[in-house]
Amino acid sequence: MKGYQITFFTQQDRRHQHKPMAEWLLLAARELGLRGATIVAASEGYGQHRRIHSAHFFELADQPQEIVMAVSEEEAERLFALLKKEGVHLFYIKTPVEFGVLGEPDK
Numbered sequence: 001m002k003g004y005q006i007t008f009f010t011q012q013d014r015r016h017q018h019k020p021m022a023e024w025l026l027l028a029a030r031e032l033g034l035r036g037a038t039i040v041a042a043s044e045g046y047g048q049h050r051r052i053h054s055a056h057f058f059e060l061a062d063q064p065q066e067i068v069m070a071v072s073e074e075e076a077e078r079l080f081a082l083l084k085k086e087g088v089h090l091f092y093i094k095t096p097v098e099f100g101v102l103g104e105p106d107k
Contacts, residue, residue, distance in 0.1 A: 003072040005097045006079070008090045012041075012063040016088060022065045025090075029069055032078050037069040070099040 014021040022039045029037040042064040071079065076094070083090070 001072060001100055002096070002098055003070060004076050005068065005070050005093075005095045005099075006076065007093045007095075008067040009092070010065050010067070010090060012065055016086065021088075021090070022067050025067045025088075028082060028086075029067075029079065032075070032082065034069060034071055034075050034079065037067055040066040040068060042066065070097060 008022075008025060010021045010025075012020060012022070016024045019027070026037050026039060
């Protein structure tokens with residue numbers, strides 16, 4: 001199938017509707033019927049303001065996170081329409097990809 005890999009970037013302490021942003025986005029993707037999404041925790045990074053964000057032993061609030069999903073063109077349109085409606089402010093990368101599933105499902 002042809003579609004997009006969409007990767008969103010945030011920090012653990014960012015929130016939307018009283019939930020961590022990454023969790024909210026994961027749940028929103030599931031509610032939209034998207035086939036899957038993964039939250040990836042990073043150890044360090046920086047964004048447009050050039051400030052270093054990192055996961056420290058005692059404080060994970062500033063930990064960088066990525067939310068990655070593979071979607072069809074129609075799913076991408078529904079996802080971005082929801083994000084626009086919700087007023088979500090997130091950096092993202094949207095890359096054309098081919099995706100699918102190999103092998104037999106687990107029994």
